[in-house]
Amino acid sequence: MADLKISRRQFALLTGSGLVARQTARAQSGALTAGQVVERIQKQVRIPWNPKTYRDTFKIGGPEMPVNGIVSTFMSTLDVLQRAVASGKNMIVTHEPTFWSDADEVKDLGGDPMYQFKLAFAQKNNLVVWRFHDHWHARKPDGIFEGWNRALGWEQYQAAGDQRVWNIPPATLESVAQHVAKVLDSRSVRVIGDPQLKVSKVGRGAHTLAGNMAVLPNVDLLLVSEAREWDSIEYVRDAVLAGEKKGMILISHEAGEEAGMDNCAKWLRSFITEVPVEFIATGDAFWRPA
Known part of the structure; x- marks a missing residue:
């Protein structure tokens, strides 16, 4: 039986929302973990995996986290994280960054209130975020462009x-x-x-x-x-x-790649059957004055 490792900070955050017991129960029942999801992706993408990638890595949480549902999305915005929680899913597969830079570099964000808020929300709700960018593009055919063609209706x-x-x-x-x-x-x-x-x-x-x-x-x-x-x-x-x-x-950028992550959700469902997989659209960030 795998030991469930939770930091003191994570324990404090999770206790208030009653998630510790549920997380422990899932780990003890041998539930699918985030690491196992990634291992399947690495196998199914059918290209050599680059071990030096800085993009296609965990951004919040880690491989030991039990998974009760998966969300595929263009970008793991706060809105997407909130909608994932509302839908009862705790693993987010995001194409683009979580913390506003290509490498999700956070060493200079420690005191930033938005960083603290977003990270605390994710930890409180037992979320794990993993980025899938380079290898989804490198797949043959490119997973983003495959979805783009389908959305435009230009496949033929x-x-x-x-x-x-x-x-x-x-x-x-x-x-x-x-x-x-x-x-x-x-x-x-x-x-x-x-x-x-x-x-x-x-x-x-x-x-x-x-x-x-x-x-x-x-x-x-x-x-x-x-x-x-x-x-x-x-x-x-x-x-x-x-x-x-x-x-x-x-x-x-969002309009050009959103359909590709809808395509990713369809692809994930072909080899992950233990938990539900859903696409959540990031949506257009802008509004226009009348």
Whole structure:
């Protein structure tokens, strides 16, 4: 029987909510642990696992935590953590960071009230958060782009051997932008180019200027999930002003990867059957004035 290890701080936090007894009972009953979930993911993703990854690691809690349900999400925001608790699930598989930096570096956050609040909430509610980024992208096919294709309804238009290019039926830039905003349920869609420009070859751009410069010459339309406004966006605007028949649709990072984590939930259900698995959307962070 595995020993359940709880720090004094964790014990104090958990006792108030009555979770210690339930956590102990699950551990004694041989319940699925977070570490076992990760081991299955590492096996099922079917690519060599990088032991030096700093992204795909535990961010809150650890491998010994018993799991009563799993949430797949784009980003483990406080709202997602709260909704996971409300749904009775305590393991969050997040694609993006929990503590606001790529490496979830917390050494300088010790006195930050938001860090303390979020961590205390997670510990009080027996949550474990594990990030799944690099290896989900490295999977063949890329798990994020696979979900993205499905959400856009463009699977049949995907170029042979290239998840980043689509040959869609000719349409105006405006109508494609409207389609993207609708199917991705996003308020954060912005467009560069002539609304009536006819486009048929669409390329998924990059976060970087170099990546977008490489794709743009070969497509009519760049579809970009987050890029810096002062480089990629201005490069495309200058190209249009110079007479290039090009367009760009800029969406949020969340809108570009949310569907990929819905896809992750479906994938997880194929080999984790002991506990429920649910996708919880992070949602668009922004609102627009009327």
